Amino acid sequence: MKNLRKIINGRAAVIGIPYLWLLALFFFPFLIVLKISFAEPIIAIPPYTSLLEWGDSFWPTIKASLDSYLFLLDDSLYINAYLSSLKIATISTLIALVIGYAIAYSIAKAPTRWRGILLMLVILPFWTSFLIRVYAWIGILKTEGLLNLLLISLGVIDKPLTIMNTDLAVYIGIVYSYLPFMILPLYANLEKMDFSLLEAAADLGCRPFKAFWTVTIPLSLPGILAGCFLVFIPAVGEFVIPDLLGGTQTLMIGKVLWMEFFSNRDWPVASAVAIILLAILVVPIMYYQKSQEKAIS
Amino acid sequence: MTEISTLEPWKDSAQRPYIEIKNVTKKFGDFSAIDNLSLNIYKNEFFSLLGPSGCGKTTLLRILAGFEKPTEGSILLDGEDISQVPPHLRPINMMFQSYALFPHMSVEKNIAFGLKQDKLPANEIKDRVDEMLELVQLTELAKRKPNQLSGGQSQRVALARSLAKRPKLLLLDEPLGALDKRLREQTQFELMNIQEKLGVTFVIVTHDQEEAMTVSSRIGLMDAGHLTQVATPTEIYEAPVNRDVADFIGDVNFLEGTFKGNDNIGTQLDSDDAKCIVYATQATDVDIGRKLWFAIRPEKLEISKKKPDFENNVLKGRIEDISYVGCMSTYHVKLDNGKVLKACRANRERSAEHHLTWEDEVYLHWLPHSAIVLQS
Numbered sequence: 001m002k003n004l005r006k007i008i009n010g011r012a013a014v015i016g017i018p019y020l021w022l023l024a025l026f027f028f029p030f031l032i033v034l035k036i037s038f039a040e041p042i043i044a045i046p047p048y049t050s051l052l053e054w055g056d057s058f059w060p061t062i063k064a065s066l067d068s069y070l071f072l073l074d075d076s077l078y079i080n081a082y083l084s085s086l087k088i089a090t091i092s093t094l095i096a097l098v099i100g101y102a103i104a105y106s107i108a109k110a111p112t113r114w115r116g117i118l119l120m121l122v123i124l125p126f127w128t129s130f131l132i133r134v135y136a137w138i139g140i141l142k143t144e145g146l147l148n149l150l151l152i153s154l155g156v157i158d159k160p161l162t163i164m165n166t167d168l169a170v171y172i173g174i175v176y177s178y179l180p181f182m183i184l185p186l187y188a189n190l191e192k193m194d195f196s197l198l199e200a201a202a203d204l205g206c207r208p209f210k211a212f213w214t215v216t217i218p219l220s221l222p223g224i225l226a227g228c229f230l231v232f233i234p235a236v237g238e239f240v241i242p243d244l245l246g247g248t249q250t251l252m253i254g255k256v257l258w259m260e261f262f263s264n265r266d267w268p269v270a271s272a273v274a275i276i277l278l279a280i281l282v283v284p285i286m287y288y289q290k291s292q293e294k295a296i297s
Numbered sequence: 298m299t300e301i302s303t304l305e306p307w308k309d310s311a312q313r314p315y316i317e318i319k320n321v322t323k324k325f326g327d328f329s330a331i332d333n334l335s336l337n338i339y340k341n342e343f344f345s346l347l348g349p350s351g352c353g354k355t356t357l358l359r360i361l362a363g364f365e366k367p368t369e370g371s372i373l374l375d376g377e378d379i380s381q382v383p384p385h386l387r388p389i390n391m392m393f394q395s396y397a398l399f400p401h402m403s404v405e406k407n408i409a410f411g412l413k414q415d416k417l418p419a420n421e422i423k424d425r426v427d428e429m430l431e432l433v434q435l436t437e438l439a440k441r442k443p444n445q446l447s448g449g450q451s452q453r454v455a456l457a458r459s460l461a462k463r464p465k466l467l468l469l470d471e472p473l474g475a476l477d478k479r480l481r482e483q484t485q486f487e488l489m490n491i492q493e494k495l496g497v498t499f500v501i502v503t504h505d506q507e508e509a510m511t512v513s514s515r516i517g518l519m520d521a522g523h524l525t526q527v528a529t530p531t532e533i534y535e536a537p538v539n540r541d542v543a544d545f546i547g548d549v550n551f552l553e554g555t556f557k558g559n560d561n562i563g564t565q566l567d568s569d570d571a572k573c574i575v576y577a578t579q580a581t582d583v584d585i586g587r588k589l590w591f592a593i594r595p596e597k598l599e600i601s602k603k604k605p606d607f608e609n610n611v612l613k614g615r616i617e618d619i620s621y622v623g624c625m626s627t628y629h630v631k632l633d634n635g636k637v638l639k640a641c642r643a644n645r646e647r648s649a650e651h652h653l654t655w656e657d658e659v660y661l662h663w664l665p666h667s668a669i670v671l672q673s
Contacts, residue, residue, distance in 0.1 A: 199364055200397035202384040204411030204462065218401045 030278075037271035038064040048267045068272035077256070078273065082280065084251040088167070088242075089235035092174040093182075096231050097224065099175065100182030104223075105216075107183075108190035115191075122183050134173055134244050141169050141245070165247035173241040178234065182227040189223025190216075222291060229288035233281055253277055305529075306339040307515065313376070315340040315498055316361070316466065321370035323356055330356040332522035333370070343492050343499045345509040348519035349545075354502045357519075358468050361500065362391045374465060385414075390464040394471040396455035398443040404454050405430070405439040411462040429457040432491060449480050456488075460495065469501040473508060485511050506546050510534070518542055534594075539673045543592045548627075550598065550638045551671075552591040556583055562609070564670050566591055570636040576609050577668035590671040597667035598640035600628055600653065605662045612661045614638070616653060628653060630661055 039048035052060040072078040107118045125133060140146045141163045148160035163169050193216070201211035217224075239254030246252070253273065260270035306312040314337035323331040330353045338344045346354040359365045361372065363384035371380045379387055390411070398407050405426050412422045430436045433453035443451060452472065459467055472488070473481045489512055492499050503509050509516050510530040517527045526538045537543035540551060552575060554568035563578040566589055577591055605611055617637060618629035627641040640661055653659060 194395065194397065196393055196395055196397045197399060199362075199384070200391075200393055200399070201410070202364075203362060203389075203391045204458070205385050205414035206410070207385055210414075215399060 033271045033274055036267050037068055037275050038066070039268045040065050040067060041266045041268050046267070047265050065268075068266075068268040069276075071269055072272055072276065077251075078253075081251045081253045081256045082276070085236050085238075085253040086280075088170060088174070088252060089232050089238075092171055092178070092235050093228050093232045095171065096175045096179050096182045097228060100179055100186055100227060101220075101224070103179075104183045104186035104190050107187055108193065109195075119187065122180050122187075126180070130177065131240065133177070134240055137169070137173055137176065137245060138164065141172065164245065165250075167246065167250055169245035169247075170242050170250055170252075173245045174231075174235050174238060177241065178231040181230040181234075185226035185230065186220065186223040189220045189226075193219060222294065225291040226288070229284055229291075233284055233288070236281060237277055306342075307337065312339060314338060315342075315375060316500075317373040318357075318361075319371050319373065321357075321360065321367045321372065323353075323360060323365060324368045329522050331360070331367070334522065334524060335370075336517060336524060336527065338498065338500060340498055341496055342514045343489065343501070343512055345513040345516045346500065346502045346519055347506060347509040347516050347545075348504065350504060352519040353522040354504075354519050355470060358391070358470055358500065358502045361466070362389060362468055363387050388462075388465040389468060390459040390462055390466075391468040391470065392455050392459040392472050394474060396443075396451050396475075398451060398454055398458070400443050403440050403442055404435060404446070407443070407454055408458045408461050410458065415462065425461055429461050432460070432494075433457045448475050449484070452476060452484065456491070460491070460497065463495070464497060466498045466500065469499060471503055472501060474503075474505075481508070482511075488512060510546070518545065536669065537592065537671070540590060540592065540671055543669065543671065548595050548639060548641075550593045550595065552593070552668075554589060554591070556581060556585055556587045556589045558585050562665050564589070566670075570632065570634060571612050572632075572634060573612075574609075575668070576665045577670050578666035579668075579670050581670050581672075583672060587672075592669040592671055593638075593663050593667060595627060595639040595641040596625075597663055598638065599662045600630065600640040600642055600659050601662075602653065602657060602659055604660050607662055610663050610665065610668075612638070614659060614661060616655055616657045616659055619653070619655065626653075628659070630659060 035051050036048050039051060041047055042049055049063065051063060053063050054060045103122070107115055107122075110118055138145070142148075143160045143162065143164065145164070147163070148157075151157045152160065163172075197215050197219070198208075198211050201215050202208065206214065237254050237257075238252060239258055242250045242252040242255050243258070246255075257270055257273045257277070260266050260273060264270075306314075316336075316338040318334060318336040318338075321331055321334050322329060332353075334353075334357065346357060348354050356365060360367050363379075363382060367380060371378050373379070374387075374389070379389075399410065402410065408426045408429050409422050412425055417425075426439075427436070430439055433456055435450065435453055435457065438446065438450060443454070446454065452475070456472070459469075469488075473484050476484060485508060488499075501509075501512065510533075513530055515527060515529055516533050518525045518533065520541065526533060526542050528536070533542065533546055537546065543549045543551075552566065552568045552570045554566040554570070554575070557565035557567050557574060559565065559580045562576045564576065564581045566575050566577070568575050568591070575591060581589065583589070599605065612632055614630040614632045616628050617631045620627045620629075621644075623644070625641050625643045627639055629637050629639055631637050638661060
């Protein structure tokens with residue numbers, strides 16, 4: 001009894017419960033997906049072969065196949081989808097960085113009594129479902145949508161622009177949806193910045209614009225990295241935005257994954273797609289962790 | 298004669314001031330932080346702006362640096378109007394109260410920052426940085442980052458950085474405020490030595506009167522956006538212009554009374570506090586019957602158990618409190634009418650033979666030339 005007490009003390013419980021949660025709801029599902037990726041598709045329920053086969057011997061034989069992974073290499077569709085996802089995520093992240101930095105900087109520089117309200121405005125969209133907000137963009141961007149109506153009534157354009165169902169709509173959707181994830185870490189960083197450093201730079205003969213590049217940007221690097229990772233990582237695997245706003249030519253790995261699972265019912269290939277996506281994202285996720293640890297120390 | 302005039306250029310009308318602050322007013326909304334202030338500062342001066350917080354001293358410093366534009370008036374540096382010149386183009390550097398060291402740069406990069414803005418050749422920058430590091434004795438710490446420095450070391454880096462460009466004028470905003478007392482005293486002398494060595498004009502803002510007294514050639518005492526007195530430390534202490542100044546710098550006793558006229562000793566004051574006529578050497582030129590004050594510094598009040606052999610300026614009282622600080626003791630002596638005067642005495646002997654203690658009846662005496670006559 002006493003020994004048990006020693007093992008299950010408060011500290012272990014506090015740390016242990018989240019770990020158990022992660023183990024049960026992330027690690028085990030991951031193992032299941034990993035297992036399926038090594039199976040072969042069959043028409044059955046579930047639609048894949050089992051990994052272990054119980055023959056006459058006491059020990060089961062392992063029947064693992066790398067076919068799904070080889071198939072991904074074979075068909076250029078998958079490689080192109082990965083590359084296209086990375087490209088769209090990178091460009092979206094950079095656009096979000098430029099816009100997010102400007103917003104975070106102006107909030108950090110705003111009078112204290114305004115900051116709370118401005119931050120609130122950044123977080124406010126989260127009160128509505130993500131899906132509804134993406135649908136709202138359809139209403140704005142479509143041919144007879146609000147944006148085209150506005151531009152035509154202002155006389156800027158004669159014919160409506162085709163934005164809906166293009167890559168541009170995907171960029172708009174991703175930048176819009178993930179902008180708060182860029183602004184919040186940047187603001188947290190810039191808000192702590194000692195603006196007397198900029199005065200010191202000016203005092204030493206540095207022009208305001210140069211002071212921004214040599215003092216503000218380097219000092220906000222942890223915020224920039226955190227914001228970029230928080231936007232980039234989910235944007236790579238994004239499915240809803242390209243599906244709803246993008247066109248047929250918009251190639252993103254999230255869409256491919258969905259098709260493999262639900263249209264083709266090829267679970268092993270879909271699982272392999274997911275595993276490779278994870279492998280690609282592990283690198284930036286680890287960099288993100290490292291930069292966070294650095295920021296804390 | 299010429300030597301004296303260069304030591305005290307403010308007394309020589311032929312000397313041209315180096316910095317001329319002309320009728321400067323700075324308003325924030327309706328509030329005037331600086332109110333029609335004029336001041337001349339001369340080359341190689343170590344000038345202190347001293348005053349309580351909120352008196353406008355930091356605002357004046359920031360106007361000199363260029364971070365604030367004067368609402369009215371102008372600033373001349375070496376004969377040139379710099380009121381509208383932005384901070385990065387002024388030949389003036391500032392040492393910030395928070396030091397404002399760039400946390401992402403090493404000590405040497407911090408010091409080199411200003412020189413790089415001037416696009417000096419690399420070898421020249423290196424020589425100048427080495428020279429500055431030597432000046433503040435931080436050569437071994439050149440590669441450290443600011444977060445690896447102690448408070449005193451950060452202060453030196455900030456000083457080295459602000460001096461690296463050899464500014465015409467160096468502004469120091471509470472430069473020693475963050476240091477502990479012992480380090481502060483030591484650093485005061487270092488600042489004075491460096492100032493003398495480089496021949497840069499220093500303007501320092503401080504609320505610490507001892508610091509101002511120690512380092513300054515002259516002190517500008519500020520209150521509510523005005524200069525109340527501009528004078529050398531000795532003049533400010535020994536000849537304050539009013540009771541506020543006398544009270545702000547050091548400890549002081551006031552005797553209030555009415556002016557009885559001048560006689561062969563000097564000013565005669567009929568004091569309610571002393572209940573007799575008291576004297577000061579300094580003659581006064583006001584109407585008889587006007588209210589006046591004598592200011593007497595505690596160290597100039599003699600305290601003794603025996604009645605001193607003087608006819609005038611002898612008051613009797615009882616010791617109410619004693620504050621012993623080692624080198625000296627301050628006695629709080631209550632006069633018959635309840636007025637408390639402070640008298641201090643250096644403890645020159647270890648033994649307490651002449652020991653004065655609580656409730657002792659004592660006599661206080663001052664020489665007529667020790668009293669300062671104040672009209673306000």
